[in-house]
Amino acid sequence: MxxxxxxxxxxxxxxxxxxxxxxxxxxxxxxxxxxxxxxxxxxxxRGILKGQQAVLDWRALGYEVEVSLRLTLDKTQPRAFEEFIAAARLVPEVIEIQTFLGQVDLRLNLVARDMAHYQEVYRDRILALPHIADIEALMHVTSIKASEALPL
Structure with a gap:
C-alpha cells in the first residue's frame, strides 16, 4: 500500500x-x-495504522528475568502447531509467540520475577506444553535496539 x-x-x-x-x-x-x-x-x-497501545515496563512491575525459548515441534502430529500455540497462549508469563520456517519452529519470549520463578514456569508450564521435540533457552542479557518504528 x-x-x-x-x-x-x-x-x-x-x-x-x-x-x-x-x-x-x-x-x-x-x-x-x-x-x-x-x-x-x-x-x-487501510490497515496501516493498527492502533495505539500502552507499553508497560515489565521490569518496573517486578519481572527481572527474560528468556527466549527456541522450540522444535514433533511435526509427525498433524495439529502440533495449533495445539502447542493454543496451550502456550494460556501461560501468562509468555509475552510473545513467533513461528518460523527452518530448523526452529517457534520462539517464545517469557518473563519471570526471578530465576526461581523462571525455573517453576519452565518445569511446570513450558515442559508441559504439547508436541515439543527440542527446546533451547537463551537468557536475555540486554537490549541493544528494540523499536517498532519504520524508516518512513
Missing part, C-alpha cells in the same frame, strides 16, 4: 511521540488538525 509524504510525516511524528494529541500531531506534521484526523482514519481503514 502506497502512502504519500504527508502520511509519512504524520506517521514519523506519531512513532516518535504516540501520546501526542491530534492537534499537536498535526502541527508537528505541518497539516491542519482536520487533515491529520482524516489521514489517520484512512491509515486505520
Amino acid at each position: 502506497r502512502i504519500d509524504d504527508t502520511d509519512r510525516r504524520i506517521l514519523r511524528q506519531l512513532m516518535a511521540e504516540p501520546e501526542l494529541s491530534t492537534a499537536d500531531l498535526a502541527a508537528r506534521a505541518g497539516v491542519t488538525a482536520a487533515t491529520c484526523w482524516r489521514r489517520l482514519e484512512k491509515l486505520r481503514d
Whole structure:
C-alpha cells in the first residue's frame, strides 16, 4: 500500500511521540488538525495504522528475568502447531509467540520475577506444553535496539 509524504510525516511524528494529541500531531506534521484526523482514519481503514497501545515496563512491575525459548515441534502430529500455540497462549508469563520456517519452529519470549520463578514456569508450564521435540533457552542479557518504528 502506497502512502504519500504527508502520511509519512504524520506517521514519523506519531512513532516518535504516540501520546501526542491530534492537534499537536498535526502541527508537528505541518497539516491542519482536520487533515491529520482524516489521514489517520484512512491509515486505520487501510490497515496501516493498527492502533495505539500502552507499553508497560515489565521490569518496573517486578519481572527481572527474560528468556527466549527456541522450540522444535514433533511435526509427525498433524495439529502440533495449533495445539502447542493454543496451550502456550494460556501461560501468562509468555509475552510473545513467533513461528518460523527452518530448523526452529517457534520462539517464545517469557518473563519471570526471578530465576526461581523462571525455573517453576519452565518445569511446570513450558515442559508441559504439547508436541515439543527440542527446546533451547537463551537468557536475555540486554537490549541493544528494540523499536517498532519504520524508516518512513
